[in-house]
Amino acid sequence: MYIQVNGQSTFIATGGKTFDTSLPTVVLLHGSGLDHRCWALQARWFAFHGYSVFAPDLPGHSLSQGEPLTSIEDMGAWLVAALDAAGVEQVHLMGHSQGFLMALEAAPLLGSRVESVMALATAAAIPVNPALIDTAKADTSKAADMMLQWGFGSDYQYGLSSVPGMQPIGIGQRIMTNNPLATDLEACNNYSGGAARASSLTCPVQVVLADQDRMTPMREGLKLAQTLGVKAQIINGSGHMLPMEAPQQSLQAMQSFIQTLK
Amino acid sequence: MSRSSYLGDDTIALHSGYQPESDHGSRAVPVYQTTSYVFDSVDDASALFNVERGGHIYSRITNPTVAVLEQRLAALEGGSGAICTASGMSALFVTFFSLCSAGDHIVSAAQIYGSTVTLLKHTLKRFGIDCTFVPINDPVAVANAIQDNTKLVFCESIGNPGLEVSDLPMIADIAHQHGVPLVVDATFATPYLCKPIQYGADVVVHSVTKWIGGHGVAVGGVVIDGGNFDWLASGRFPTLTEPYAPFHGMNFWEEFGPSALAMRIRCESMRDIGAAMSPHNAFLLLQGIETLNLRMQQHIDNAKKLIAWLQEQDAVAWVNHPDLPHNPSQSAAAQLFPKGAGSMLSFGVKGGREAGAAFIDALQLSSNLANVGDSRTLVLHPGSTTHSRLNEAELLAAGISGDMIRVSVGIESFKDIKADFGNGLRAAAKMADKLAQQA
Ligand SMILES: Cc1ncc(COP(=O)(O)O)c(C=O)c1O
Numbered sequence: 001m002y003i004q005v006n007g008q009s010t011f012i013a014t015g016g017k018t019f020d021t022s023l024p025t026v027v028l029l030h031g032s033g034l035d036h037r038c039w040a041l042q043a044r045w046f047a048f049h050g051y052s053v054f055a056p057d058l059p060g061h062s063l064s065q066g067e068p069l070t071s072i073e074d075m076g077a078w079l080v081a082a083l084d085a086a087g088v089e090q091v092h093l094m095g096h097s098q099g100f101l102m103a104l105e106a107a108p109l110l111g112s113r114v115e116s117v118m119a120l121a122t123a124a125a126i127p128v129n130p131a132l133i134d135t136a137k138a139d140t141s142k143a144a145d146m147m148l149q150w151g152f153g154s155d156y157q158y159g160l161s162s163v164p165g166m167q168p169i170g171i172g173q174r175i176m177t178n179n180p181l182a183t184d185l186e187a188c189n190n191y192s193g194g195a196a197r198a199s200s201l202t203c204p205v206q207v208v209l210a211d212q213d214r215m216t217p218m219r220e221g222l223k224l225a226q227t228l229g230v231k232a233q234i235i236n237g238s239g240h241m242l243p244m245e246a247p248q249q250s251l252q253a254m255q256s257f258i259q260t261l262k
Numbered sequence: 263m264s265r266s267s268y269l270g271d272d273t274i275a276l277h278s279g280y281q282p283e284s285d286h287g288s289r290a291v292p293v294y295q296t297t298s299y300v301f302d303s304v305d306d307a308s309a310l311f312n313v314e315r316g317g318h319i320y321s322r323i324t325n326p327t328v329a330v331l332e333q334r335l336a337a338l339e340g341g342s343g344a345i346c347t348a349s350g351m352s353a354l355f356v357t358f359f360s361l362c363s364a365g366d367h368i369v370s371a372a373q374i375y376g377s378t379v380t381l382l383k384h385t386l387k388r389f390g391i392d393c394t395f396v397p398i399n400d401p402v403a404v405a406n407a408i409q410d411n412t413k414l415v416f417c418e419s420i421g422n423p424g425l426e427v428s429d430l431p432m433i434a435d436i437a438h439q440h441g442v443p444l445v446v447d448a449t450f451a452t453p454y455l456c457k458p459i460q461y462g463a464d465v466v467v468h469s470v471t472k473w474i475g476g477h478g479v480a481v482g483g484v485v486i487d488g489g490n491f492d493w494l495a496s497g498r499f500p501t502l503t504e505p506y507a508p509f510h511g512m513n514f515w516e517e518f519g520p521s522a523l524a525m526r527i528r529c530e531s532m533r534d535i536g537a538a539m540s541p542h543n544a545f546l547l548l549q550g551i552e553t554l555n556l557r558m559q560q561h562i563d564n565a566k567k568l569i570a571w572l573q574e575q576d577a578v579a580w581v582n583h584p585d586l587p588h589n590p591s592q593s594a595a596a597q598l599f600p601k602g603a604g605s606m607l608s609f610g611v612k613g614g615r616e617a618g619a620a621f622i623d624a625l626q627l628s629s630n631l632a633n634v635g636d637s638r639t640l641v642l643h644p645g646s647t648t649h650s651r652l653n654e655a656e657l658l659a660a661g662i663s664g665d666m667i668r669v670s671v672g673i674e675s676f677k678d679i680k681a682d683f684g685n686g687l688r689a690a691a692k693m694a695d696k697l698a699q700q701a
Contacts (some may be wrong), residue, residue, distance in 0.1 A: 016312075016510050016517070037519050044314040062519065063494075141263065149268045159267055159278030159337045163316035164329035165528065166343035166521050167336040170266025174342060174489040174520035248315055 002063075005082045011036065011063030012086065013055040015047025019086065024115070026092045026258070027083070028055035029099025031122075032188060033144065033181035034172070035062035038096060041162065041247035042254060051258075054091070056082055061179045068180035072098070072191040076105025083110070092258055094118040096243055097216060098126065098188050104197040116204045116261055120250060121213050121242040123220035124194035124227060128185045136182035143185075144176035153212035153239030162247050172241065198227045206257040207232040208242065208250065215240035264459050264490055267337040271454070276552050279333030293545045294326040313509065313517075313529070323532045327541040331548050335474070335484050338453040338551075339466050342489025343524035345532065346482060346544060350449060350469020351377055352537035353483030357445055357467055358382075359535070360501060360527050362413045364390030369407040369414070369442075371398035371428060373421035373661045376649040378447070382416075395659070399429050399591060401436055408440045413498060414465075415442055419458055420450035420584060420604050422634070423644045423668045424661020427584045427591040427603055434462025441496040449473075449635070450604045454558040461598060464491040465523065472635025473605075476550040476557050480543040485527060489520030502526055557637060560673040561605035567676050568669070568683070572609055577617075577687040577694070579610040579665065606634060610665040611687065613694025618643055618665050624689035627674065627682035639672035639679055 001012050001019055012019070013028075013036035026046045028039040036043070036055040047053045058075065059066030069075045079102060083091060092115050093103040100122040107114050136143035148169050149157070161168055205228045209221040218234070225232035233253050238246040267274050280291045299318040301307035309315045318324050328346050336344040347353040358381075362368065370382050372395040382393040396403040398417045408415070415437040417428040430446065437444040443464035448456065452473045458466050466486040468474055475482065493502040493515050502522045505511035509529055514522040532538060539547075565583070572581045584595035584603035595603040611617045622630050628639040632647055642648065644662050652662075672679070 011516070013516065016512055035519070037517070040517060041315055044312060045309060048312055048314060063516065145265065145268070155281055157268060158281050159269075159274070159333045160281060161279075161316070161329075161333055163343075163521075164318065164324040164326070165332035165336070165345055165524065167266035167333060167341065169268070170264070170336060170340065170342035170489055171518075171520045173265060251315070 008066035015043035015053035017047040029095040031097030032184035033176035210238040341486035350483040356531035371417035373424040430461035478636035487524035562602040620693035621690040634670040
């Protein structure tokens with residue numbers, strides 16, 4: 001669906017069902033340079049199993065208009081505005097990579113509206129190599145290649161795909177190349193408030209990590225889990241692009257977490 | 263540059279799309295000779311049917327062996343996804359069918375494979391889809407042919423059988439200026455010689471029956487989604503950007519973005535038309551792909567030697583190949599095909615049609631048959647076979663003359679190809695003499 005957020009047309013993927021504010025809402029937040037499509041194989045399950053799905057494209061990304069947001073704090077505030085615009089009250093926030101940082105910033109603003117937070121392939125801080133940011137500024141396509149080569153685990157580098165016939169690296173490359181990757185990476189790099197935000201979360205939380213993650217290395221994710229006081233769930237054989245690389249295992253982790261909350 | 267793998271092409275050809283499976287560690291890609299797949303549970307089945315998860319349901323739609331071939335071809339061409347089909351013709355059909363509906367229009371190169379001409383000119387017309395044929399390297403003609411209802415521009419990267427190279431960057435620019443994608447049949451080129459997506463093509467189709475399979479043992483096709491075309495911005499593609507009722511109103515563009523076309527073909531054409539590739543054919547074609555790059559180099563090397571040799575022969579009236587200076591598309595060939603513009607060539611023998619027939623009948627190594635891209639050398643007289651349904655004017659527009667002999671140069675030892683053609687030319691010369699005496 002398209003909604004207006006701060007006067008800009010904004011795309012929210014709803015998993016193929018009409019958005020219904022009366023159902024529990026799962027908010028799926030994409031990572032740097034990506035869009036709602038990284039959740040393609042989770043969103044539909046939630047939408048067809050009793051949840052409403054709210055998976056936005058950030059401003060200036062893919063189907064959403066507007067200038068890209070330059071800080072994680074702005075992204076958190078923007079998410080609150082987007083949820084308000086859609087009339088959403090209670091939310092389960094699930095963020096991949098940068099999407100989790102955004103959830104951390106939105107959480108205190110949303111207060112008791114947050115039912116739970118889930119972190120996938122991420123950490124409390126995501127420092128980015130300055131050379132990658134510079135490359136992204138000069139040539140997004142080249143930076144996307146660097147990220148995807150680094151970001152997908154070994155099986156996907158060998159052309160495996162959970163959707164028969166598709167090439168997820170190729171799909172990611174097209175999406176990232178057309179999105180404001182440099183702005184996202186800079187926002188991640190400049191963000192330092194994650195650990196403090198994480199330690200003040202009071203709702204149920206869960207952390208899911210990928211053993212081949214080279215973008216947000218697993219040891220950083222394990223530190224985050226420690227800060228949050230939870231035992232991280234580790235998915236073997238996947239790289240950083242967890243929701244795309246291990247969609248079924250990611251979904252199972254998301255399902256079992258959300259179902260324990262009932 | 264649009265890519266979908268960071269492995270080298272030789273590695274992709276051998277490995278992409280498959281890692282040894284966990285049950286038995288089979289190093290070769292197994293043949294999943296099965297029609298159907300057991301669901302874990304009722305929930306699992308409904309998730310698969312509702313595209314909530316990826317996986318296999320029924321081999322008309324997807325099959326694990328076919329999927330390896332699809333992913334390997336997508337990686338080789340640098341596309342976002344691929345759909346394999348029962349033949350090259352069905353790959354073309356599902357592409358046109360997925361982008362066009364009744365009342366729509368296609369702009370196509372005039373010099374293309376005969377059955378594709380028939381498909382565009384007669385078959386699709388019965389369903390209300392019109393086609394305008396243009397000299398594809400004439401930018402004004404291409405631009406003028408694009409109408410409000412045009413859904414795609416189509417060409418072959420090397421035209422069959424006229425051997426004209428399409429100036430892909432120029433044609434892509436014109437198509438894109440009009441909000442229309444460029445669909446390229448790259449059968450004669452293979453990704454070893456030219457990757458059309460790098461030059462602006464939006465969809466690449468192959469008859470994998472030909473060089474990609476390479477051994478003349480299996481018919482097959484593939485559609486590769488380039489993933490770069492913005493179907494929504496174009497405003498011309500309701501099949502991709504509006505809800506599709508049979509899948510709970512799925513919007514392919516919103517849901518899949520860069521793989522929207524591939525997913526539409528999967529969900530609609532493979533289900534409703536069912537021109538599926540068999541797992542066994544996929545396996546045979548995978549054996550071919552493994553050596554594609556090695557074979558193509560030998561094809562090219564032999565073609566270059568044969569061209570040079572034919573040009574020196576008295577019995578030969580003319581020789582055509584895109585790399586030759588008199589070929590009108592030679593500059594495009596030099597730009598797009600640095601390794602050489604394919605292993606198809608054509609030539610005319612002195613003495614016309616009858617001498618041509620004498621040439622073909624005298625060959626032993628080379629096979630007279632209606633195929634191209636076998637590892638063996640093949641010859642054919644198009645005017646009396648593949649293009650026999652075309653009238654004189656259409657033949658001319660398709661770049662064919664009555665004396666034309668089409669050669670698909672194989673990878674045999676060159677000395678033996680030369681000896682075989684030598685015998686053929688002697689028979690042709692004899693026939694030419696006889697004809698001259700009669701006259
Ligand atoms: C350029 C081209 N495209 C498509 C086809 C059709 O392929 P198939 O025979 O696999 O259906 C051919 C067959 O010769 C061809 O030469």
